[in-house]
Amino acid sequence: xxxxxxxxxGVIHDLGYRRYxxxxxxxxxxxxxxxxxxxxxxxxxxRGVKAKIIPIxxxxxxxxxxxxxxxxxxxxxxxxxxxxxxxxQLRVIVVTIFIAAQAPELVSRDLRSHVLPLYFSRPIRRGxxxxxxxxxxxxxxxxxxxxxxLVLYVGTIASARSDHAxxxxxxxxxxxxGVGLMWAVLMAAVGLVLASxxxxxxxxxxxxxxxxxxxxxxxxxxxxxxxxxxxxxxGARIGGLFSPFNLLDGVxxxxxxxxxxxxxxxxxxxxxxxxxxVLLLAACLGGLAARYRKVSRA
Numbered sequence: 001x002x003x004x005x006x007x008x009x010g011v012i013h014d015l016g017y018r019r020y021x022x023x024x025x026x027x028x029x030x031x032x033x034x035x036x037x038x039x040x041x042x043x044x045x046x047r048g049v050k051a052k053i054i055p056i057x058x059x060x061x062x063x064x065x066x067x068x069x070x071x072x073x074x075x076x077x078x079x080x081x082x083x084x085x086x087x088x089q090l091r092v093i094v095v096t097i098f099i100a101a102q103a104p105e106l107v108s109r110d111l112r113s114h115v116l117p118l119y120f121s122r123p124i125r126r127g128x129x130x131x132x133x134x135x136x137x138x139x140x141x142x143x144x145x146x147x148x149x150l151v152l153y154v155g156t157i158a159s160a161r162s163d164h165a166x167x168x169x170x171x172x173x174x175x176x177x178g179v180g181l182m183w184a185v186l187m188a189a190v191g192l193v194l195a196s197x198x199x200x201x202x203x204x205x206x207x208x209x210x211x212x213x214x215x216x217x218x219x220x221x222x223x224x225x226x227x228x229x230x231x232x233x234x235g236a237r238i239g240g241l242f243s244p245f246n247l248l249d250g251v252x253x254x255x256x257x258x259x260x261x262x263x264x265x266x267x268x269x270x271x272x273x274x275x276x277x278v279l280l281l282a283a284c285l286g287g288l289a290a291r292y293r294k295v296s297r298a
Contacts, residue, residue: 038136070155083176099191104204112199141184189284219243
């Protein structure tokens, strides 16, 4: 007779893991943590040395003119740069490089590694993830754009000889900070929606950089072909509509800016610049939300 077969018996091993009995954080706390983590990642904080190279170089490049101004003012010269048009071409280049390098870092890595289902398994909504990324990159751009203005302001008033001069600089600074806010809000949306098109970081960087530089070049060529920033022709007035950078400068002039920048005075087309800027922002944010709705269902 054959012996009866012995059934396998499972054994549970106690590995000593401790149970978590503390408070369970909800949607708001998770979103704040994601914003903070993404903000730190924008400057390479908490990552390797290579991740910090571009943010550090971008900060140095955009701060250098402010320190040069402080030296010049201390030697008796007047302020070298306007607050609302702080070295416009340098700002375009630095902001483009920064968002081309850091926007893919915020979104492309998660797309490529397919970790989004892990985020969405927690108590956050589908729109919280792109919103957190957008707030983080906007805050990072605000620091990149506004700190040089504050350094420019401090370096100028340090050599001021009267309270009236300090007050004049303060009144000039406030519109400049507002222009910087517009730049951060719009360019963060543009950078993220372009970077979210692919999970490959190199491709995302190329898409953002080429799109920004190409549209800026096209807009500049159109304006120069129509007579430059001093021209009053229709072509020169609407040439800035083809680039987010020139679009922002057109809005600045329409809202009362008098310093010469990248655009001809839009004149009667000023409201059109404002409408196009709002539509571009809405399209980018809507496209970003739609992109992540699609990804979350995949």
